[in-house]
Amino acid sequence: MKQGLYNNFYKYLVDSFDKKQAALTYIESANLTEKRNEAFSIFKELGFPTRKYEEWKFTSLAAALKDELQLMIEHDHSLINTNRIHSLDAVHLVLVNGRFAPELSDVLPEGITFYDTQATMAEIRFEDKISTLATEDDAPMLALNTAFFTEVSVLEIAAHAIVEKPIHVSHVFTVNDIAEFVPYRMLVIAEKHSEATIIETFHSDSLVHPLFVSYVCEQEIHESAILNTHMINTLPENAYFVQHREVFQYRNSVLNNSNIALSDVTLLRNDLNFQLKDVGTETNLIGAYILTGDQHVDNHTLVDHQSPNCNTNEVYKGILLDTSHAVFNGKVFVRPDAQKTNAFQQNNNLLLSDQATVNSKPQLEIFADDVKCSHGSTIGQMNEDALFYLQTRGIGEEAARKLIMQSFIFDVISKIKIESLQDYVSDLLNKKLNTENLTVA
């Protein structure tokens, strides 16, 4: 056995796999069943990751993996706040606990098709795509998802389709009666020359018991397609959210992603991998987080430059208060073939409490010689001169601190081009700064 965690929840999962699979054999393809079996044996061997794993050095799941967790089975769609974004003119697609809720969703415009679990399983074209982009050799949490996901959906943007309205995929989780585990996934295919915006929000009004979500999203962005993606986490305390995202970018495609964590989520771990498969791509990544209390947010990004003339631009900024903990691990690989790569990466943190922790690690590995790459990581304190300056203009200390924090994060948020979405995120920012009891050490 490896150095994993093999707790009661692990035993529960291992014991329930065969029974769960037996019920699915008639629905899913032999291909998928085979992949699940492989993934299961990986998970079975590795167990849950512990801090002994290099990739989990600063994030422990021990507290999240409660003994009493169970696979979620009930899907009650009644009385759901579907988390529509006020004033955002978008097409609303609602997934409740990972499952598509057609009665709560809008009709899709031309050029974009949504497949729910049943439709996805029935479509032969998807058979060799699901679980092939993301591979789990060394990733037990991904293997866990592959082995156990029950819901899977596909969003497909047709070739040459220009979808003007953003698609708001609203992931909502119901108030739970027991501690639950929800593993599910999605596949996004942007066909060549298409253009679309997908806003994903992750929301629950409140959680009485712990909720552990394992979400995997695979994306294919084909030649000259433009895909704008936003991930906005508004999960409350008691939510543990682990995401793996695997994105393949082909020739001249553009991918923009924003990753916003201004919520009270207890634990958030993102593994965002971008594989640049062909020349001339552009990848713009922004991230913002403000953590209070005991929150833990870990963003692992990997941009893998496999081809020449690709551009990456990444800026993540965060503020830490109280006893919170942030991890940023930004890998940029530049393979020998990837000449003329431009890769810029930056992670800036404001550490405003003696008891908060930041582990920021930019990791640039360059195997080509004709490239322009830079990275920077800063961990700073409140700028006392700026604070004094604002105070001498009559602005109270508390307000001045908030103004400085707000501006620090707004620098990132201002890059969100959809105005009403930017307003929505600004509201989350203000809510986080005003309603929280900011004890600034």
Place this chain on the structure above:
Amino acid sequence: MLNITNLHSSIEGKQILKGIDLKVNAGEIHAIMGPNGSGKSTLASVLAGKPEYEVTEGTAFLDGKDLLDMAPEERAREGLFLAFQYPVEIPGVSNINFLKTAITEIRSHRGLPELTSKEFLKLLKDKQELVELKSSLVNRSLNEGFSGGEKKRNEILQLAMLDPKLAILDETDSGLDIDALRIVASGVNKLRTENNAFVIITHYQRLLDYIIPDFVHILYDGRIIKSGTKELAQELEEKGYDWITQHETGTV
């Protein structure tokens, strides 16, 4: 209006101000001159409430209120303004939002209603013309990427907007070309009333040709060693600080 007696202050255990006495009445303009490192900015910072400076002895009152007992923002709300020698750049804080926040705080302290956006913009436009600061700068982040001269003019814009009782200008003239200097000086002259007062810290006679001081004080090694009228500044310009220090040590 401002009443300072026997003010002593130190930073990191080092005594900088060694007994300052200064009285400024409403309607007056005082100039403070003195060599580098003599404590001019320290005096300004102590009055504005910079936390690093420790006051070891003495008092400072603004209209009878104990300045040293107030937080920096309270001092500002009571009508003290400091135009910084080195204005701070604050990326991301928009100049205009910052001004709106500041003016709202100060007005509310004075029991005045919040300005409507229209009133605020009108006021801003008027004051902007006073210091001839481009709108593009007003809309930018606070002081970020401003030239030295632009920063100084932005300080005067804030001064004009916040309408303090007592304004301390710390070397607002350094880094200004002659045109900018004239603009700043005429701005100050227009803002001057019977009810407010200015303390102007400078190294040069140049600014005092445009803003005529009622009194000139020489600060040397943490003390005011000589006070006089505007002729003192001229004399200083001609003879240099050596004259005054020798003169002083000779007579004491």
